[in-house]
């Protein structure tokens with residue numbers, strides 16, 4: 001099996017000479033790579049989310065939307081550089097901001113195609129999330145007035161085939177109770193697959209004890225179903241493109257991770273100790289080792305049949321002055337008086353009022369923020385902001 005896996009990687013490398021070896025993360029800038037006739041991948045920089053574009057004579061189908069606003073605009077420009085056809089459908093492979101966040105750039109007139117569970121989630125979006133959706137691209141805010149994401153979405157329960165301009169695009173959902181609506185995209189004519197959340201290459205999987213990103217069991221089930229189609233080219237959710245070896249590797253990875261936790265459980269190791277000891281350092285060069293703690297706890301819960309961790313959340317308000325800013329406004333701290341500091345984090349759904357977007361936060365600005373406090377949860381990166389209102 002190992003030999004087979006290597007030969008696939010070599011074939012993939014021979015086909016795409018610009019592609020990096022599977023062990024390196026993706027490059028410092030995003031790349032638009034032709035995978036087959038009329039099939040392109042938008043490979044995110046530094047393992048940011050990968051998207052895909054399938055060009056047909058009846059419009060373009062995209063899979064996911066770019067990691068953030070600049071990537072979404074760049075992805076749209078790259079599509080325009082190869083076709084005059086408009087983007088007609090947006091398939092969402094997983095309902096997380098780095099995959100679905102660029103949708104308001106294309107829809108309407110494009111239509112979102114999602115699994116039924118994601119459509120339900122879109123329909124349940126809160127007013128602040130809808131506001132944030134409309135404002136995510138200032139150039140699109142007027143076009144989105146009065147519209148909510150669920151107004152532009154169609155959904156399916158398990159399988160759907162798009163037949164457009166003689167091309168077939170198969171959408172695959174593999175059911176399990178904690179699958180949040182992940183959809184793999186399979187192109188039988190060219191053997192190309194977007195492997196949705198089962199595709200992690202040179203990045204440690206992001207699975208969480210609240211099962212908001214599924215479970216390792218669910219990932220194994222998905223990966224197995226995708227491998228059965230014998231894809232020639234696999235576009236992972238994160239990391240460099242390769243062959244079926246990406247999926248084989250994921251199976252090995254998940255089985256090893258589960259085995260490590262199982263051995264500790266068998267020895268009676270308590271959860272805090274399991275979390276401390278667990279690592280997947282065998283996977284040298286993979287990024288996001290920061291995921292180990294969540295992964296260990298998720299597997300622990302899965303193996304003991306505990307179900308998802310339910311974290312009670314309350315929304316709190318604070319007013320203060322910005323004292324520090326990091327990563328172009330994604331993280332910042334405010335002084336709420338008397339030297340009290342609250343660290344905050346801007347998410348995809350955060351609604352910001354008073355400035356155009358998070359890049360316009362400045363030290364010294366006064367603002368009020370509503371943010372979520374999760375019980376017993378270490379807010380190392382800051383609390384997630386629901387709404388931030390910057391005072392003029």
Ligand SMILES: [Zn+2]
Pocket residue numbers: 049096098099237238
């Ligand atoms: Zn992602």
